[in-house]
Amino acid sequence: MINGGIPLKGTVEISGAKNSAVAILPAALLADTPSTIDNLPEINDIELLSKMIEYLGGKTIKKEHEIIIDPEGINSFCPPHELASQMRASYYLIGALLSRFNEAAIAMPGGCNIGVRPIDQHIKGFEALGAKTTIEHGIIKVKADKLVGNHIYFDVVSVGATINLMLAACKAEGTTILENCAKEPHVVDVANFLNAMGANIKGAGTDMIKIVGVDKLHGCKHTVIPDQIEAGTYMVAAAATHGDVTIKGIIPKHLESIIAKMSEMGVIIEEYDEDLKVTTAGRLKRVDIKTQPYPGFPTDMQQLMAVLLALADGVSMITENVYEGRFKYLDELKKMGVNAKVEGRTAVIEGVEKITGAPLKATDLRAGAAMIIAGLAANGVTEVKNIYHIDRGYEAIEKKLQKLGADIKRVK
Numbered sequence: 001m002i003n004g005g006i007p008l009k010g011t012v013e014i015s016g017a018k019n020s021a022v023a024i025l026p027a028a029l030l031a032d033t034p035s036t037i038d039n040l041p042e043i044n045d046i047e048l049l050s051k052m053i054e055y056l057g058g059k060t061i062k063k064e065h066e067i068i069i070d071p072e073g074i075n076s077f078c079p080p081h082e083l084a085s086q087m088r089a090s091y092y093l094i095g096a097l098l099s100r101f102n103e104a105a106i107a108m109p110g111g112c113n114i115g116v117r118p119i120d121q122h123i124k125g126f127e128a129l130g131a132k133t134t135i136e137h138g139i140i141k142v143k144a145d146k147l148v149g150n151h152i153y154f155d156v157v158s159v160g161a162t163i164n165l166m167l168a169a170c171k172a173e174g175t176t177i178l179e180n181c182a183k184e185p186h187v188v189d190v191a192n193f194l195n196a197m198g199a200n201i202k203g204a205g206t207d208m209i210k211i212v213g214v215d216k217l218h219g220c221k222h223t224v225i226p227d228q229i230e231a232g233t234y235m236v237a238a239a240a241t242h243g244d245v246t247i248k249g250i251i252p253k254h255l256e257s258i259i260a261k262m263s264e265m266g267v268i269i270e271e272y273d274e275d276l277k278v279t280t281a282g283r284l285k286r287v288d289i290k291t292q293p294y295p296g297f298p299t300d301m302q303q304l305m306a307v308l309l310a311l312a313d314g315v316s317m318i319t320e321n322v323y324e325g326r327f328k329y330l331d332e333l334k335k336m337g338v339n340a341k342v343e344g345r346t347a348v349i350e351g352v353e354k355i356t357g358a359p360l361k362a363t364d365l366r367a368g369a370a371m372i373i374a375g376l377a378a379n380g381v382t383e384v385k386n387i388y389h390i391d392r393g394y395e396a397i398e399k400k401l402q403k404l405g406a407d408i409k410r411v412k
């Protein structure tokens with residue numbers, strides 16, 4: 001429940017990056033000895049992955065923002081389907097278990113309902129390394145006599161496929177070249193983790209990654225990078241409520257496209273080494289947004305930015321180039337008086353002076369966060385249902401917002 005209209009003030013600490021952490025936990029299964037991963041976000045996807053790792057025979061010791069994973073006892077390549085099908089990132093267990101056992105059987109991934117989200121590029125890569133894949137009863141089965149390095153050219157830029165093939169190739173025989181790779185900060189973070197375990201991966205963060213297979217990997221200690229999308233979420237919350245918020249523990253480089261676009265709207269962003277200070281000076285201006293793979297404007301910020309555009313002066317256009325179904329949330333926001341029209345991959349949003357609180361249903365992770373921000377900026381009370389979507393990817397979102405002065409509470 002949110003009572004809107006209060007400018008957010010104060011500081012917020014950013015947690016570890018969800019989309020890095022959900023790849024690093026499966027990556028830890030490639031080693032023969034334990035790894036310690038800290039700056040881990042306290043989110044449900046991590047809990048789910050830890051459960052799957054225990055089910056596979058691994059041991060996990062969970063502390064606040066930290067986990068120790070001992071992969072020694074791993075004795076299965078098939079996590080429980082009802083757990084794997086609840087999240088998208090369970091597909092990283094395919095690359096990890098294929099690398100460890102030359103075999104994996106994982107339920108087709110779940111995750112946010114923002115488009116078809118095929119995994120054909122992952123499968124194309126596994127087959128290039130010598131694996132056979134079949135899909136039966138919703139389960140992906142991948143099996144290889146042995147994995148041999150190859151030259152793989154991705155047809156689309158895919159974060160998941162890029163990371164999954166790094167996992168599958170780092171102990172393959174010989175060299176693997178991945179081309180047309182995703183360059184997101186979490187791709188680099190996972191490559192750094194694998195190299196700390198003894199892998200030989202060069203070029204992560206560019207569109208070509210070279211992996212020279214090694215025989216064994218050992219555990220290591222790793223600190224997950226800060227979550228640039230969580231940081232962007234609090235930047236939008238600060239701007240939407242015309243507050244004064246300092247966002248702590250970020251890597252400004254990872255936020256460049258978000259900082260540039262919000263500055264274009266008139267948001268005032270002061271950059272420090274690891275912090276940003278966000279304020280506004282009056283009503284924001286309309287802009288156009290085109291989502292692209294990193295370093296372009298991130299698709300995960302599209303839904304959040306729509307709330308700022310909905311209140312800006314003028315008509316804005318959002319073109320969603322990554323997913324074909326990521327505008328559903330606008331139907332919910334229209335209940336608050338948001339003026340938006342969707343034509344295929346483009347949304348046209350005409351700014352209004354104010355929006356009013358309404359009962360809303362979160363449709364996916366970032367849509368849920370956008371609805372909370374809209375509630376913070378609206379006049380009156382907003383109720384957001386299905387907040388399990390939000391808890392999958394945001395640590396203690398209502399507590400962090402309460403600390404900034406928001407009138408928000410979780411009710412049964």
Ligand code: EPZ
Binds near residue numbers: 122156
């Ligand atoms: C990751 O999803 C993130 N999820 C998404 O974040 C994020 O939106 C996306 O990357 C893009 O940055 C996790 O990391 C768990 P993709 P992923 O493969 O890996 C198509 C969030 O809010 N594609 O880069 O699934 C695909 O359909 C979530 O945190 C294929 O066609 O994204 C999409 O149109 C939402 N074939 C595009 O590529 C494939 O084999 C980008 O997908 C794979 C992808």
